[in-house]
Amino acid sequence: MIPRRHFLRTSLLGLAAGSAFQSADGQQLPPPPVIASGNCLVLDLVSGRILFQKGPDVRIPVASTQKLLSALIVAESGMLDRDTVIEAADTKMEPTKLHLKAGERIKVRTLLTAMLIKSCNDAAQAAGRAVAGSPERFAAMMNSKAAQLGMANSRFVNAHGLPAAGQYSTARDMALAARAAYMNPAVRNMVGRYEVKITRGDGRVSTLFNTNALLNPNSSYFYANSTGMKTGYTKASGKCLISTATHRGRTVICALMGAKGSKPSITTWRESRALLQWALGA
Numbered sequence: 001m002i003p004r005r006h007f008l009r010t011s012l013l014g015l016a017a018g019s020a021f022q023s024a025d026g027q028q029l030p031p032p033p034v035i036a037s038g039n040c041l042v043l044d045l046v047s048g049r050i051l052f053q054k055g056p057d058v059r060i061p062v063a064s065t066q067k068l069l070s071a072l073i074v075a076e077s078g079m080l081d082r083d084t085v086i087e088a089a090d091t092k093m094e095p096t097k098l099h100l101k102a103g104e105r106i107k108v109r110t111l112l113t114a115m116l117i118k119s120c121n122d123a124a125q126a127a128g129r130a131v132a133g134s135p136e137r138f139a140a141m142m143n144s145k146a147a148q149l150g151m152a153n154s155r156f157v158n159a160h161g162l163p164a165a166g167q168y169s170t171a172r173d174m175a176l177a178a179r180a181a182y183m184n185p186a187v188r189n190m191v192g193r194y195e196v197k198i199t200r201g202d203g204r205v206s207t208l209f210n211t212n213a214l215l216n217p218n219s220s221y222f223y224a225n226s227t228g229m230k231t232g233y234t235k236a237s238g239k240c241l242i243s244t245a246t247h248r249g250r251t252v253i254c255a256l257m258g259a260k261g262s263k264p265s266i267t268t269w270r271e272s273r274a275l276l277q278w279a280l281g282a
Helices: 004-017 063-076 088-092 108-117 121-132 135-148 171-183 185-191 264-280
Strands: 039-044 050-054 083-085 105-107 195-199 205-209 226-234 238-247 250-259
Touching: 039 171, 039 264, 050 171, 050 264, 063 108, 063 121, 063 135, 063 171, 063 185, 063 226, 063 238, 083 108, 083 121, 088 121, 105 108, 108 121, 108 185, 108 195, 108 205, 121 135, 171 185, 171 226, 171 238, 171 250, 185 226, 238 264, 250 264
Parallel strands: none
Antiparallel strands: 039 050, 039 250, 083 105, 195 205, 226 238, 238 250
16 A cells, blocks of 8 residues: 555656556556557556556546546545435436435445445435535535546536536546545455445345456456456446456556447457556566
């Protein structure tokens, strides 16, 4: 774990002046794989060195990958072990849901798990409201946190990433958010899990499976070095994936946005895995 002051200092310097085509330990890399996705940035977790970039500063919708920023704020709130009561407005978030019920009492930690593992929009809405008091105040917290992290080309309107007027980010900014989120133990320990059990307020136990195919041992896109992060998809954003992987003590982050076409999921899994392998020399 690197000191917070060092992390914040290197976040901007490393991302602005990183050297392309060098591995996380500074060794020369072969040319990177060809990437069809519209926007991408790969960086070394510790140094912040950029290893690869393509359209990193284009303002785009980033769908549910912005849940990483939401999750970081929720995890830092000190409220993970508190209960919150679900409100009717929380239940209306579509399409991916935990199917929360108005009046249900549930721990904030459970909501955080559901929004990161299964990408449940109702859980993200409820978690943000529980922390900030309202969705609008939580969006203000997101924008304040984004500014603190140096995310200069981002504006957030909601916790979950569903389309909203005036909401956008970039591959570079989301890599910054992912780097900060990975530093948080609660977030890091959740995003790397493929299967997790949660307990609802009424005592029901449910099993959630991660939407990230790189973590799925039954998927042809499984990558053993993968350590998680977050998927995203809307028609506006295309298929998005922020992924991390570790090899021989080195960790890299890949923010891949805007995969479209006839098989965008396949493009995302293949390109993300190829970039992670390339960046790690693995």
